[in-house]
Amino acid sequence: MKINRSVVSRPTILTLAIAAALSGPAVWAAEKDNVQLDVVKVTGQSISLDNNSVDADQIEKMQANDLADLFRHSPEVTVGGGVPIGQKLYIRGIEDKLLNVSIDGASQGGSLYHHNGRITIEPELLKRVDVSAGAGSALNGPGALGGAVKFITKDPTDMLKPGKDFGALLKAGYFSNTDSFKTNTSLFGRVSDSISAMVSYTKADIDDYEDGNGIERIGTGSDQDFLFTKVVGEITDSQTVRLSYEKRKDEGDRAARPQWIVSEGFNDLYQMDLERETITLNYDFNPADNPWVDSKVTLFNTESELYQNGRFGPYYGFIKSKGMDIRNTSVIGINSVTYGFDYREDETRAGAETNRREAKETGKVKGIYIQDAIQLTDALLLSAGLRYDKYELEDNNGLELNESEISHNIGLNYEVSDTVNVFASYAEAFRGPMAQDAFKLDGWAKDPNLKPEDADNTEVGIAYDDSRLFASAKLYKTNIDNLIADPIGRPNLYENVGDLESKGYVLEAGYRWTQLLASLSFHHNKAEVGELDANAYDHGGIANSIGNTLSAKLDYQLNSTWSFGWNGHFVERLKDVKTSQGDLDKPGYAIHDLYAQWLPMQSQDLRVTLTVNNLFDKDYLNHATNADFSQFADFENIIGLPDPGRDVRLSVAWQF
Secondary structure, three states, X not given: OEEEEEOOOOOOOOXXXXXXXXXXXXXXOOOOOOOOXXXXXXXXXXXXXXXXXXXXXXXXXXXXXXXXXXXXXXXXXXXXXXXXXXXXXXXXXXXXXXXXXXXXXXXXXXXXXXXXOOOOOOHHXXXXXXXXXXXXXXXXXXXXXXEEEEEEEXXXXXXXXXXOOEEEEEEEEEEOOOOEEEEEEXXXXXXXXXXXXXXXXXXXXXXXXXXXXXXXXXXXXXXXXXXXXXXXXXXXXXXXEEEEEEEEEEXXXXXXXXXXXXXXXXXXXXXXXXXXEEEEXXXXXXXXXXXXXXXXXXEEEEEEEEEEXXXXXXXXEEEEEEEEEEEEEEXXXXXXXXXXXXXXEEEEEEEEOOOOOOEEEEEEEEEEEEEEEEEOOOOEEEEEEEEEEEEEEEOOOOOEEEEEEEEEEEXXXXXXXXXXXXXXXEEEEEEOOOOOOHHHOOOOEEOXXXXXXXXXXXXXXXXXXXXXXXXXXXXXXXXXXXXXXXXXXXXXXXXXXXXXXXXXXXXXXXXXXXXXXXXXXXXXXXXXXXXXXXXXXXXXXXXOOOOOEEEXXXXXXXXXXXXXXXXXXXXXXXXXXXXOOEEEEEOOEEEEEEEEEEOOOOOOOEEEEEXXXXXXXXXXXXXXXXXXXXXXXXXXXXXXXXXXXXXXXXXXXXXX
């Protein structure tokens, strides 16, 4: 059976929008003894304080060990699931399966097992993480219905000390909650004047953690191995090649549904192993004397495998994703225009160790795009972009689905003064049917009349920054039509389950002193799927309801040797969350984290970092995980996994 549908997106009224800033984040660097401060940053088609991005310095002070640690204090990003392999990421209540996620440009597509988190990352070698919330720039890639998350790793020269040609990082950390150790050994250096290289190995043996009530949550421990290598070649002054390879393994006994508590006979423990290998090649060509040429090429290949020895016996899931992105930026008068094309192919397979037929599904997406930033006046920046995507899918039952569509965005950013910007934006994104969950290939079907998913995002706001006081406010609304999901219950069928609406506002403010940074952010979000409030149980967990969230931050640089910090995360109770089983409540919680860093040699050579997460040992169920459904009949075992209790982390890093 073959179905073809070619759709050109409907005309829309040009809506005011902020331009996508095509350069990287501005960084305000203080003089010696001063703290590094947050700044106003343009990401995608919205403007916000830097709280939606995470850099290497923050990662080290938090001693981040998983996805939840990375975004622990981001106002618009929430991660729930407890155990790393079960963690799922939400931007403005929208799950990561509706986002475009990449590591050094390598797209992370597909899903190995619906109960597992789709994204696993080792924070140790990350340079920064950039988040674009909501449908936005045409440069965000295909299918970015709810936004994009970009993980960027360090180069060898980022690790080298000034004037050095070789270096090493030896790091060991202890985690009190799991009574476990994590070690990292990294070697890096210049092979020649034009070539640098690095190799890094991280090992962590993690025991089961305890929640805030001191209950050991079995099925949360794991053995983790991470190998990362990168070679960077500066071929000429204008040409750079980066070749990287990573291999990540995560093994342990987990619950069949790892984001729920373990329950005998319903959610038992089974061996579950995850392995991922990624090879990425990035090529940059940027001749200084040619404003027409600033080219970037990305090629990638990712292979992921999940093994589960479950109640039906040994079972394997595989995903192979390969693709490319080729783009160029030309500066022509008042225009800075980026254009190119991208391609991705996902092959999903699953099967048991027996001779039963292996299930297989293949999806492809091809896209061409253009995004222009036009400096109309010194104060007024216009942005406009288009992208055309074509999706092709052949599922396990021989059904072929083809969808194509044009998405566009347009906007304005106006500098009212040297300290005030106002902005507004409108953007669209489109996604056709894609390769689905590997463990649902055999026994599940797709509605032959599936419609593609369409998103639009509208945003308005204002930002102020006078180098000391900074503040911003933005209002947004995201609609995603024709959501594709496998609803709870029979038949086992992927179909259009309705529309998603996510709307809310974000308020942020802070002040910079010479050695102190203080900031506050508040996020209100309301997410609904059809007639129900978004939740992690219905509709396959494509969205979730998060209570009003207040995040507070203090960073203090005492001197060149000592720095301290406190982060508070306060989530308000949600009442009467409407689900398919009835209304339920999500209790609120307040979490406090502390850190202290000591540089005994008054340099970065030796760093001692103490971090305390969940200082007051709060027992809580993160709003970004599955809620407690035990109040409903026959649902007594459907309870989300509580987050860890107090965790004291101590690390020593020696870099030379």
